[in-house]
Amino acid sequence: MKNTGLAILLLTLILVEFRSVKCNPEPMMRPTRPKVFTSPEELRQYLELVKDYFTVHGKARYGKRADHQSRLINKNVYLSNLLEILMTLNMHNQLNEVEGRYESVENNKDDSHDGVNELLDKMHLFLE
Numbered sequence: 625m626k627n628t629g630l631a632i633l634l635l636t637l638i639l640v641e642f643r644s645v646k647c648n649p650e651p652m653m654r655p656t657r658p659k660v661f662t663s664p665e666e667l668r669q670y671l672e673l674v675k676d677y678f679t680v681h682g683k684a685r686y687g688k689r690a691d692h693q694s695r696l697i698n699k700n701v702y703l704s705n706l707l708e709i710l711m712t713l714n715m716h717n718q719l720n721e722v723e724g725r726y727e728s729v730e731n732n733k734d735d736s737h738d739g740v741n742e743l744l745d746k747m748h749l750f751l752e
Contacts, residue, residue, distance in 0.1 A: 719744070 655673040658666070722743055 654677055655670060657670065661667040661670070
């Protein structure tokens, strides 16, 4: 009986100790940003600490951003339009460059650049 009481007391103390450790974690401080990141690994570690901090201390928004998916779709449409515009501008720049080369070839009456005509035709077809 004496051993049983001692075992129950010991078990109770262990449970109370573990419960206090589990319920009272140390408060997490906001990570301090270094003035200069000396390596990509240091930046990665800092960003991981910031993510952990805001995961613990972030405010739950519970449905306040219900249209989040539609915003993502709009951003994707915007980015795809931007990509299309940039590709078109790049093609126009290449076309202007090739046309400039073609004009210089015609001015020099050099027939060694027959591939320029083919490239111009392909680029005009692509842009139309």
